[in-house]
Amino acid sequence: MSGAWGTEAVERAPIEEIPLITEVHIDGLAVLKIIKHCTESLPQMVAGSLLGLDQTGVLEVTHAFPFPTAAAGPDGQPAPEDMDGQDYQMEMMKMLREVNVDNNCVGFYQSMYLGSFCTQTLIDNQFSYQENLSDNSVVILYDPVQTSNGQLTIKAYRLSKAFMRVYREKKNEVIKPSEILEELPIKIRNPGIINALIFDLQEEDRVDCDFDRLDLSTNPYLEKNLEFLCNWIDDLSNEQQKFNQYTRNVARQKQDQARLLQKRKQQNDERRAAGEEALPEEDSALDKKLDAPNRMEGLLISNQISAYCSQINKFAGSSFEKLFLAGSLQKEA
Template identity: 40%
Template sequence: MAARGTTRRIPEKDSTIACVQCDGLAVMKMVKHCHEESTSNMDVAQGALLGLVVDDCLEITNCFPFPKQQDESMDEDEYQLAMMRRLRRVNVDHFHVGWYQSADVGNFLSLPLLESQYHYQTSIEESVVVIYDTQKSSRGFLSLKAYRLTPQAIEMYKDGEFTPEALLKLKVGYENLFVEVPVTIKNSALTNIMMSELAELIPEEEGSKFLDLGTASVLEGQLRCLMDRVDELNQEAIKFNRYQQLVSRQQQDKHRYLQKRAQENASRVAKDEPPLPEEDITKLFRPHPVPPRLQPMLTAGQINTYSQHISQFCSQSLAKLFITQALQNAKEQNSSP
């Protein structure tokens, strides 16, 4: 396993895919599916990505949703194979290049996602997972990001040891668990012409939305989720500190037991008596199970994601809130007698 044997050389970076290029049709199908699931039953929307690999660029040209888990009569693997066969018959790219999943206020980093991407990436080397944020996109900011597991994360999950020693040996942390791949959206020339014509029909804004607080709900949701994840990480830290205290107390008890036994053997030898028989220390002092560190690492990564989203997306909202608060206070002071 990871904690035993010779040290293996693991590449620091994943150079298989440098960029992801999505067709407008595939993006619209993902957006439609994710919003339908989020508004109807608040389920996580998932689907397959189809496309081709050209040099170091992954081109996503089509996609289709996975069947719902409630439908037990349909096998997911058979459904995917049937869909790809039908797409092949109509001359559509049918090569499986990854999968997509919806997210709510950036909440996507979890054990199921890690396990699914590991299986995808070990079977299809160029596969990616595309995360679409429904909350952020509904406020007018398209959030479409592609991620891949790093070589260290793949090696960690393959070994199956999530102890602090194994993670330290592989140099795996939340900051290098996933790597983000740049995503670009490409449309045909006719689509670009139509979008240019539609843009001319939209009336120009006259600067009346500088203090629009429409993104305040997204900021509130991300701050609440951030507090929840901080509480979870605090609970995990308490568990690990308790484990360290138990190990330290056990080491002290073992040391005292060995000293006492050595003194008894010395006194027995002085009395020409045979020493006490050897005992297995590990049976008397059984080692405490090491708490796995994978879930705390994912929680720390989710906290980092929330922090980045808040600093990038919600900094303007915070400034607007402070400005409107100052205007409200000034209005109240002027209206008071």
């Protein structure tokens, strides 16, 4: 089964069930590689492979390398190069093994723009990794735009067990949007020698002054989040209209079935009275079921709307703190 953007997750052999991880530890060098790749590729969204080890309850990500990408596809996601993705990934892992680097694939990373990541492509890719590679495979999402505002935005997700079951059985069931993805806490770690180097490089007797954080301007960050939120709400409204149309069609079909069934009963009564054989009341044409709209798109849109609301709420909270601080200083002046 295909993995992320043309790559294929190597199918796992049937083994005993392993405990699910509860957190992700990622080396600082791997984080820097992800940041460098995603930032330099803007505005194109890119992806790459994560390598590491699956310890008891902890997923350790020790290395990362990018996937070759061409122009973005129609859905805004990276399109694979002409080179076969699996061949590229296998060749890269072989080279890393030769230089004594962890070559065990534990998931993939992907860039996102202002927290927008709930797409069918991401769900399909992550399902492929968890289904064919390991239940502990994760996707790490990095947002270079939000990070440029002064806060490192990097998150780790996996598909929940409930969603994996529904998606595997291809059931069009109702599931809460919050139960699609599970966020895992991320801990960035560095070897002791790197921590010692960073400590030595720090300047002594220096007062850190970050006056940019006191800027009262809203900047385009809030405007963009509100713009995207409105667009996603419009998409959710369209999905709701599709479902309303489906319910109206179902109600109309039931009315037609009841009317035709009543007509058939009257015909049979007349035929029996005339001594003729009654017609079957069950008609396969009447039992034809209408195709229900796919709930997946609506669930993903709802999940993305929730993410935007959380971002706006967090940004607005810090902005109000600045306004109250500025108001207090003005009163004292």
